[in-house]
Amino acid sequence: MTRTGNGLKIxxxxxxxxxxxxxxxxxxxxxxRNGIASANSRRDEVSVVLLEDVDRKKDPNFFPCSLLVSLGxxxxxxxxxxxxxxxxxxxxxSVIEKIATGWIVFQYDxxxxxxxxxxxxxxxxxxxxxxxxLGPGGISSEKKESLGRFRDPFVYQDGQWGKFFIYDRQLxxxxxxxxxxxxxxxxxxxxxxxxxxPIQFGSLQKGRExxxxxxxxxxxxxxxxxxxxxxxxxxxxxxxxxxxxxDTAGPxxxxxxxxxxxxxxxxxxxxIEGPAGRLPAPVDLFGSxxxxxxxxxxxxxxxxxxxxxxxRLVYYGCCAASAAPEGVGLAVECFDAQGQLTGRNLFHSxxxxxxxxxxxxxxxxxxxxxxxxxLAITARFFAxxxxxxxxxxxxxxxxxxxxxxxxMRALFIRPHSFIGILRRCRQMSLPSQLFSTFLMxxxxxxVGLWVGLxxxxxxxxxxxxxxxxxxxxxxxxxFGIPAWITFNxxxxxxxxxxxxxxxxxxxxxxxxxxxxxxxxxxxxxxSPDWCLVEPLEESESPVGPAMSERQTEL
Amino acid sequence: xxxxxRREIEDMWVFYLxxxxxxxxxxxxxASAAFRGTEEALRLKExxxxxxxxxCVVLAVLGVSQMYFDRMRRLSAFLLxxxxxRRQVFAARVAAGLIPxxxxxxxxxxxxxxxxxNFAFYNAAFRNDLISSLISGFLAxxxxxxIGLAAGWTSSxxxxxxxxxxxxxxxLSLLVIKGFDIQVQxxxxxxxxxxxxxxxxxxxxxxx
Numbered sequence: 001m002t003r004t005g006n007g008l009k010i011x012x013x014x015x016x017x018x019x020x021x022x023x024x025x026x027x028x029x030x031x032x033r034n035g036i037a038s039a040n041s042r043r044d045e046v047s048v049v050l051l052e053d054v055d056r057k058k059d060p061n062f063f064p065c066s067l068l069v070s071l072g073x074x075x076x077x078x079x080x081x082x083x084x085x086x087x088x089x090x091x092x093x094s095v096i097e098k099i100a101t102g103w104i105v106f107q108y109d110x111x112x113x114x115x116x117x118x119x120x121x122x123x124x125x126x127x128x129x130x131x132x133x134l135g136p137g138g139i140s141s142e143k144k145e146s147l148g149r150f151r152d153p154f155v156y157q158d159g160q161w162g163k164f165f166i167y168d169r170q171l172x173x174x175x176x177x178x179x180x181x182x183x184x185x186x187x188x189x190x191x192x193x194x195x196x197x198p199i200q201f202g203s204l205q206k207g208r209e210x211x212x213x214x215x216x217x218x219x220x221x222x223x224x225x226x227x228x229x230x231x232x233x234x235x236x237x238x239x240x241x242x243x244x245x246x247d248t249a250g251p252x253x254x255x256x257x258x259x260x261x262x263x264x265x266x267x268x269x270x271x272i273e274g275p276a277g278r279l280p281a282p283v284d285l286f287g288s289x290x291x292x293x294x295x296x297x298x299x300x301x302x303x304x305x306x307x308x309x310x311x312r313l314v315y316y317g318c319c320a321a322s323a324a325p326e327g328v329g330l331a332v333e334c335f336d337a338q339g340q341l342t343g344r345n346l347f348h349s350x351x352x353x354x355x356x357x358x359x360x361x362x363x364x365x366x367x368x369x370x371x372x373x374x375l376a377i378t379a380r381f382f383a384x385x386x387x388x389x390x391x392x393x394x395x396x397x398x399x400x401x402x403x404x405x406x407x408m409r410a411l412f413i414r415p416h417s418f419i420g421i422l423r424r425c426r427q428m429s430l431p432s433q434l435f436s437t438f439l440m441x442x443x444x445x446x447v448g449l450w451v452g453l454x455x456x457x458x459x460x461x462x463x464x465x466x467x468x469x470x471x472x473x474x475x476x477x478x479f480g481i482p483a484w485i486t487f488n489x490x491x492x493x494x495x496x497x498x499x500x501x502x503x504x505x506x507x508x509x510x511x512x513x514x515x516x517x518x519x520x521x522x523x524x525x526x527s528p529d530w531c532l533v534e535p536l537e538e539s540e541s542p543v544g545p546a547m548s549e550r551q552t553e554l
Numbered sequence: 555x556x557x558x559x560r561r562e563i564e565d566m567w568v569f570y571l572x573x574x575x576x577x578x579x580x581x582x583x584x585a586s587a588a589f590r591g592t593e594e595a596l597r598l599k600e601x602x603x604x605x606x607x608x609x610c611v612v613l614a615v616l617g618v619s620q621m622y623f624d625r626m627r628r629l630s631a632f633l634l635x636x637x638x639x640r641r642q643v644f645a646a647r648v649a650a651g652l653i654p655x656x657x658x659x660x661x662x663x664x665x666x667x668x669x670x671x672n673f674a675f676y677n678a679a680f681r682n683d684l685i686s687s688l689i690s691g692f693l694a695x696x697x698x699x700x701i702g703l704a705a706g707w708t709s710s711x712x713x714x715x716x717x718x719x720x721x722x723x724x725x726l727s728l729l730v731i732k733g734f735d736i737q738v739q740x741x742x743x744x745x746x747x748x749x750x751x752x753x754x755x756x757x758x759x760x761x762x
Contacts, residue, residue, distance in 0.1 A: 008751060008755065009751070009752060009755035009756075012747070012748040012749075012751040012752050012755075013748070013752045015744065015745075015748045016701075016704075016745060016748045016749055016752060019741065019744075019745055019748075020721065020724050020725070023724050023725070023727060023728060023731070024724060026731060027727065409731050409732055411731070411741075489752075
């Protein structure tokens with residue numbers, strides 16, 4: 001084998017092995033992670049008192065309206081149906097809705113910079129021309145220059161079809177189009193100030209398969225509201241009352257900013273009226289509180305809560321839930337209509353009937369205590385230690401730069417490994433982070449060192465050069481077990497033969513023995529042509545007559 | 555070269571028959587979904603994507619069979635005595651493996667485009683989605699075929715069968731992890747190149 005061909009084979013086989021190894025470790029990690037998450041979701045542990053009607057508090061039949069929040073699997077059940085791992089950046093630019101008589105298609109045309117609204121009667125097979133063209137300048141049934149151009153818009157459909165809100169990131173304006181009723185209507189809001197940077201509005205969510213809020217609770221215990229007694233010991237089948245709505249904020253439109261603030265937007269004036277709350281900051285696997293920013297969370301969901309009173313919707317507040325970057329910790333907070341924390345976001349412990357304000361920490365600590373949670377975390381650390389050390393180092397460096405949802409499907413550089421989580425701990429200083437990382441890296445380093453030493457010894461026994469042996473040693477340390485598998489795939493397959501000179505195994509395809517440097521023309525052991533002892537008499541020769549004859553010849 | 559490719563196809567004609575049957579089944583699946591009057595483009599997309607795992611398994615088995623029977627029957631030794639070189643034999647083998655995948659993907663793409671246009675909602679987003687799914691499926695097939703080539707050059711009987719099947723499952727799970735986007739396409743492409751090069755190096759450096 002030529003030197004180049006050998007290098008190519010090592011490189012290609014190494015990459016293939018590394019890829020397969022990374023996929024296997026990903027699934028091992030996923031299984032462990034879902035072991036932790038399912039322990040939470042099975043028990044329906046996090047429940048939140050959403051709001052409580054003070055006037056009806058004395059009613060013996062009254063119970064607080066509650067929501068149920070839990071963590072589900074981070075892998076969609078159907079990859080084709082659920083656009084898996086939808087990043088936040090994919091703000092919607094089209095709405096397709098089926099109505100009783102046909103389909104409504106509202107989509108953005110990047111070439112013209114206009115939204116096209118089509119109505120397809122019956123089915124979508126035959127698309128007609130657009131019924132309306134919508135631009136920042138208004139609505140028209142034809143494309144016109146006066147309509148202007150949207151530059152970077154995203155759209156939200158409010159309630160029934162025909163009501164669309166559009167925000168353009170570059171124009172920094174909200175627009176409202178109402179195609180329902182007495183002809184199309186259009187209005188534009190004021191240009192937003194530089195301090196406000198909406199990234200989502202209307203439906204505020206990311207990673208809907210992670211945070212699940214059950215509107216209709218199954219058989220579960222209602223959360224306590226602080227007083228003793230209450231519902232302890234009772235099991236009731238409860239649902240959210242039918243006059244509550246969790247899909248609209250009534251006269252407002254909720255809007256999320258990049259820093260996690262939730263604001264209220266007036267649907268009529270398209271002006272920002274005030275705060276509505278903020279995304280809660282969950283704790284991670286190590287109990288450290290993470291940032292409640294949309295791009296730092298693996299999932300979040302905000303539910304506005306409205307109640308129908310006398311035919312109109314009254315906004316009561318909102319419930320915000322968010323999951324930690326690695327998708328394990330969960331935090332839930334509720335806010336009133338003015339955006340103030342209600343203080344009723346209680347963690348209800350089903351096991352002990354206790355109420356804790358510090359619910360996230362308690363959730364995590366109890367997950368650790370649980371048998372399956374502890375087992376899953378241990379197994380996860382074990383699988384983590386089999387990851388090559390070089391990727392651990394890169395994970396440490398890139399942990400904060402990678403978006404959490406993108407990190408969930410990462411194969412090589414994994415920001416949600418233990419080292420990555422450690423790197424994100426804001427409560428720890430850099431030296432302590434480095435020290436803890438080193439401690440966590442020790443198993444990987446030990447595995448790598450052991451593999452490296454094995455590879456070096458084995459490579460030298462195959463007659464490899466010491467320089468290449470050093471390369472295999474380094475590869476063993478950096479890549480660990482994949483390097484060992486690669487070596488066994490690409491190592492010389494020739495059967496070794498015994499060297500006639502030194503007796504050790506040597507390669508048949510090399511000119512000389514790699515131990516004693518003897519060539520193939522070596523005939524065997526020969527007696528030296530000198531002698532230390534005096535020649536003996538012929539009769540006293542201890543080696544017999546044949547040897548004596550040879551000595552005589554010499 | 556064409557003679558070598560034809561010889562490979564004639565040797566492995568059973569696999570090509572399986573490819574044809576698979577393609578017909580996929581088209582029938584698509585057509586039935588379309589003629590039932592479904593409005594969901596998603597249903598058609600499922601019809602496009604679901605045949606690919608089967609195709610990948612068949613392609614991997616094809617790769618294994620090409621290399622394994624070559625080694626067992628000493629086909630290359632015979633061919634090299636007829637004035638060919640190893641590079642030509644291997645290239646013809648790879649071409650004979652890529653041809654069914656290419657025809658399968660192109661045919662399925664054409665049929666699904668027609669069905670999309672006539673029986674389902676069709677716009678640029680769906681078209682891009684469909685094209686990326688087809689490209690990912692094609693590259694997954696080539697990666698599995700390459701793994702079959704790399705794993706098939708052995709005298710063992712266990713690894714080419716069970717081992718290759720395991721590797722194909724692992725590789726295909728990339729689609730579940732990463733979806734059908736550009737990342738998975740790059741990974742599949744790199745895996746294909748790596749696997750084919752490993753197979754080539756094993757084939758080139760072996761004594762026949």
